[in-house]
Amino acid sequence: xxxxxxxxxxxxxxxxxxxxxxxxxxxxxxxxxxxxxxxxxxxxxxxxxxxxxxxxxxxxxxxxxxxxxxxxxxxxxxxxxxxxxxxxxxxxxxxxxxxxxxxxxxxxxxxxxxxxxxxxxxxxxxxxxxxxxxxxxxxxxxxxxxxxxxxxxxxxxxxxxxxxxxxxxxxxxxxxxxxxxxxxxxxxxxxxxxxxxxxxxxxxxxxxxxxxxxxxxxxxxxxxxxxxxxxxxxxxxxxxxxxxxxxxxxx
Ligand code: HEC
Numbered sequence: 001x002x003x004x005x006x007x008x009x010x011x012x013x014x015x016x017x018x019x020x021x022x023x024x025x026x027x028x029x030x031x032x033x034x035x036x037x038x039x040x041x042x043x044x045x046x047x048x049x050x051x052x053x054x055x056x057x058x059x060x061x062x063x064x065x066x067x068x069x070x071x072x073x074x075x076x077x078x079x080x081x082x083x084x085x086x087x088x089x090x091x092x093x094x095x096x097x098x099x100x101x102x103x104x105x106x107x108x109x110x111x112x113x114x115x116x117x118x119x120x121x122x123x124x125x126x127x128x129x130x131x132x133x134x135x136x137x138x139x140x141x142x143x144x145x146x147x148x149x150x151x152x153x154x155x156x157x158x159x160x161x162x163x164x165x166x167x168x169x170x171x172x173x174x175x176x177x178x179x180x181x182x183x184x185x186x187x188x189x190x191x192x193x194x195x196x197x198x199x200x201x202x203x204x205x206x207x208x209x210x211x212x213x214x215x216x217x218x219x220x221x222x223x224x225x226x227x228x229x230x231x232x233x234x235x236x237x238x239x240x241x242x243x244x245x246x247x248x249x250x251x
Contacts, residue, residue, distance in 0.1 A: 025144050030124035030203055034211045034218055037069045043208025044068065046201060048079050048091075050153050051111065054100065057091035059112040060212050067215060105137060106149030115213040120206050127154065127202045131161040158198045159191030 033039065044065055047057075062085075065075050075087055097107040115123060122144060129143035130152035138151040143163075152158070193201065211217070 025125075027119075027121040027125045027144070028128070030120040030206045032120045032207055032210050034207065036207065039204045039207050040068045040211050041065075041070060042201070043204035043206070043211075044070075045078065046205045047111075047208055047212075048081075051205075052091060052093060053153075054093060054095060054104075054108040054150075055111045056093045057112045057212060058110050060091045060215070061087075062089055062091065063087045064215055068211075104149045104151075108150065111209065111212070113213045115206070115210040120210050123206045123209055124202060127205065128158070128199065130155065130158070131163050133163075154198075154202075155191065157191045157193040157201065 062075055062079055063072070065079065066072065070079075072087055080087065080089075091112075100107045118126075126142060126144050129145075130140050131143065132139065133141035135141075136147065138149070140148070140150075140152045140155075141163075142148040142150075152160075191198065
């Protein structure tokens, strides 16, 4: 029985390690800071301009952008494109998922909580990992999402990349799955933005996607600190006074 239990405990230890080992794609690190409102505002702008054509963010309202320090007027002027859109509207798209499937082969998923399912690093790598692939209907493929249905919508900024095919020691071309990795891309055609600016823009966008997944996070953390402060400032002296009171007669 003891053996069985120790085996079980060992398995519990090993399983998460195996889950990580499965992840053989290299992911670049995103700098996430959901209190950097300037970064979030830039990211929101990129999101509305470049992503909302296809993807919805059906759990996010435009007026929530006020939390990022934008005024109602600024949101109306810079974020609402359709004349009958209202500031209280959800970030929906007019394209139906059936149309999208016909045009793109896959329906673009809602992105409100995408950062929670994929993680910031994955998104950061994904949005920088598109490369030219003539075998794909869109002409694009991606290092972390093989055969993706999404075209590279930011290519005018980033430019175009291709996968480098390397030969290994025996002179064989390395397997495709190994080649399809961030870091093995070379620039085919320069974009309007240089690499540092493009990376910064994507980072802001990912920051916004993380924020959108949990807009109340900042508030929740602040409340946490207030509660801790309360415990320290009020409860600690109180319990100390109480302890003193109780022990007064003992000595
Ligand atoms: C032309 C329409 C279009 C635009 C514009 C677009 N996407 Fe997509 N996107 C798609 C489609 C279609 C898929 C589904 C791909 C698949 O499943 O093969 C997708 C998939 C994704 C995924 C992967 C979702 C998953 O399955 O985990 C992410 C993340 C994503 N898009 C982010 C973005 C961001 C960020 C932008 C803005 C910079 C953007 N997309 C702009 C069409 C679009």
